[in-house]
Amino acid sequence: MKLIANTKEIAQFLGLTIQGNVAIQDFQIDSRKIKQNSVFLGLKGANEDGGIYYDQALKKGAALVIIKDTIELKAKSLDQKIIRVKSPEKTLIKIAEQALNKFKEPIIGITGSNGKTTTKNILNSGIKNSFATFQNFNNEIGLPLSALALDSKNTIAIFEMGAAKKGDIHFLSKIIQPNIGIITHIGHSHLTGLHSLEGVLDVKSELVT
Secondary structure (H helix, E strand, O other), X not given: OEOOOEHHHHHHHOOOOOOOOOEOOOEEOXXXXXXXXXXXXXXXXOOOEHHHHHHHHHHOOOOEEEEEOOOOOOOHHHHHHEEEEOOHHHHXXXXXXXXXXOOOOOEEEEEOOOOHHHXXXXXXXHXXXXXXXXOOOOOOOHHHHHHOOOEOOOOEEEEEOOOOOOOHHHHHHHHHOOOEEEEOOOOOOOHHHHOOHXXXXXXXXXXXX
């Protein structure tokens, strides 16, 4: 069973009241991937606000949409399935943190200049009923989105964590609260934001600080 099982749980986490209570299929940030009873989060993109596609998500069967409070609604009759918030990005993280608080099994956080995905895949293949982040969903959006796919049947969660600037690993670690940390390698990566090998070492070391 999913750790966040229904729409009423989400409303309770956010201190809101909504009509009805629908079992959640999954969480999506792309309206084109919405299935019946998905939850759609309209996030701010580089070129446009994904929240403007809330109506498409509802037409495809979304149980709930979470969008920025400045998005203009096209039909008032749809209000009962819409939650408007100041920051959908922060809301995504908040919901993921609530899900992870309900997960009582070990959590592994993996970072490093390279080898993260390979290490994650090896562990995922070797540990029965383990869960691992999708592909390279290892940033402030992909990691919490992956966390929301966790299931109560999973015996361990394995999260890949990427970093492009100082503070990134600290930020991601606060979300997942890992019991075990793995640093695969310290190398010359993301030097635009980290400036030097010492900068890479510092940000990767945030996993254990």
